[in-house]
Amino acid sequence: MNKHEQHRIKQLGEYPFTRVRKLLDGLTPNPKLELIDAGAGEPRLPLPDFVQPILTEHLTGFSRYPTIIGNDFLRQAIADWLKRRFSLRNIDANSQVLSANGTREALFAAAHALINPECSTKPWVMMPNPMYQIYLGAAITAGAKAYLQPCTADTGFAPDIEGIADEVWQNTALVYVCSPSNPTGWVADEAYYTKLLTLAEKFNFYVLADECYSEIYYTHKPIGLLEVAQTMGNVDYKRCLVMNSLSKRSALPGLRSGLIAGDADLIALFAKFRSYTGPATPLPLQHVAAAAWSDETHVQRNLQVYRDSLDAFFDVYGGEVPHGSFFVWLAVDNEQEFVRRAYVEQAVKILPGSYLATEDAQGNNAGTGYIRAALVDGPAKAADLARRLKTCTSTTKAR
Numbered sequence: 001m002n003k004h005e006q007h008r009i010k011q012l013g014e015y016p017f018t019r020v021r022k023l024l025d026g027l028t029p030n031p032k033l034e035l036i037d038a039g040a041g042e043p044r045l046p047l048p049d050f051v052q053p054i055l056t057e058h059l060t061g062f063s064r065y066p067t068i069i070g071n072d073f074l075r076q077a078i079a080d081w082l083k084r085r086f087s088l089r090n091i092d093a094n095s096q097v098l099s100a101n102g103t104r105e106a107l108f109a110a111a112h113a114l115i116n117p118e119c120s121t122k123p124w125v126m127m128p129n130p131m132y133q134i135y136l137g138a139a140i141t142a143g144a145k146a147y148l149q150p151c152t153a154d155t156g157f158a159p160d161i162e163g164i165a166d167e168v169w170q171n172t173a174l175v176y177v178c179s180p181s182n183p184t185g186w187v188a189d190e191a192y193y194t195k196l197l198t199l200a201e202k203f204n205f206y207v208l209a210d211e212c213y214s215e216i217y218y219t220h221k222p223i224g225l226l227e228v229a230q231t232m233g234n235v236d237y238k239r240c241l242v243m244n245s246l247s248k249r250s251a252l253p254g255l256r257s258g259l260i261a262g263d264a265d266l267i268a269l270f271a272k273f274r275s276y277t278g279p280a281t282p283l284p285l286q287h288v289a290a291a292a293w294s295d296e297t298h299v300q301r302n303l304q305v306y307r308d309s310l311d312a313f314f315d316v317y318g319g320e321v322p323h324g325s326f327f328v329w330l331a332v333d334n335e336q337e338f339v340r341r342a343y344v345e346q347a348v349k350i351l352p353g354s355y356l357a358t359e360d361a362q363g364n365n366a367g368t369g370y371i372r373a374a375l376v377d378g379p380a381k382a383a384d385l386a387r388r389l390k391t392c393t394s395t396t397k398a399r
């Protein structure tokens with residue numbers, strides 16, 4: 001049986017966090033140092049002030065079923081935020097917006113809902129490599145073929161769209177873009193999104209932009225897919241979907257709340273699919289989510305912490321600060337060995353870049369030779385992390 005004849009679930013690789021647990025299994029972190037866990041991209045900032053009073057006020061909402069698409073007040077708060085943030089003239093809360101139970105489930109479900117690889121001539125789902133692993137898992141389990149766009153130092157970490165043959169675009173149903181990117185910190189600019197949307201129109205595929213890190217940037221606010229569509233005259237956002245999340249922007253990963261927005265036809269299709277899978281967000285949590293989309297004070301406060309953390313890290317480590325996200329993507333000699341040593345010698349948990357990518361047809365893994373660290377514990381820990389990783393790098397060189 002070849003790989004593609006296996007049950008789809010068996011074609012999935014183990015999730016990166018499971019792999020890293022195995023990589024570190026049996027090793028002891030340096031007991032003289034406090035452990036720094038920079039492995040998971042989990043914001044660790046204080047709970048915004050408004051969360052508790054809103055929860056208390058709406059507690060009885062737990063006795064009711066919430067609507068799966070998100071109640072009106074939440075979809076309206078999301079539409080208002082999208083308008084403010086991306087200068088959108090129109091986005092209709094009823095037909096162009098859905099609530100997500102965190103974007104992870106929505107990013108995964110989208111491929112299942114929107115494409116039909118088995119009975120169409122468009123079997124490809126395109127995605128960056130390295131990538132947020134959900135895109136790959138979604139493509140595989142939806143029965144599509146994953147077309148990998150290597151994002152390496154040679155491409156400036158951008159997913160290449162120039163060198164792809166027309167035949168591939170013709171056979172592509174859906175393109176996942178991640179901007180700002182986990183793990184590389186690359187951010188799409190207007191020219192990039194314009195080229196991609198021009199190709200989408202020419203070859204009739206969908207673009208799904210994962211913009212979960214849009215509010216975490218070093219200097220410039222990242223541009224959004226919908227605002228570029230609007231500038232191009234695509235005011236109905238045809239073929240476009242975006243997803244965004246309160247997990248990163250509001251440091252509320254446990255709330256499990258995000259947004260889906262864009263083309264009304266895709267939203268209708270997706271809403272129908274979701275009426276069967278049922279990812280509803282409990283009502284009290286929807287109230288917290290609506291408040292979080294309506295407040296920028298806590299977001300600006302969080303952003304300052306991330307910027308200070310990036311400064312603190314790169315002041316010590318040196319190198320170029322990424323444009324977006326709170327990840328650092330660092331070149332090292334042997335990433336798995338480096339991760340083990342960082343744990344044993346420096347009590348630091350990080351991820352090997354190769355675990356965040358997958359092998360292409362030639363057996364190359366675009367994450368080889370990199371590690372990812374998340375700056376989620378504030379500037380002082382970021383500086384400490386940089387010192388410890390630098391020690392590992394210099395001892396590697398000395399060997």
Ligand SMILES: Cc1ncc(COP(=O)(O)O)c(C=O)c1O
Nearest residue numbers: 041102103104132182212245247
């Ligand atoms: C690129 C990217 N997209 C989406 C998500 C999912 O976030 P959530 O499900 O918390 O909205 C993550 C989480 O780490 C991520 O890194």
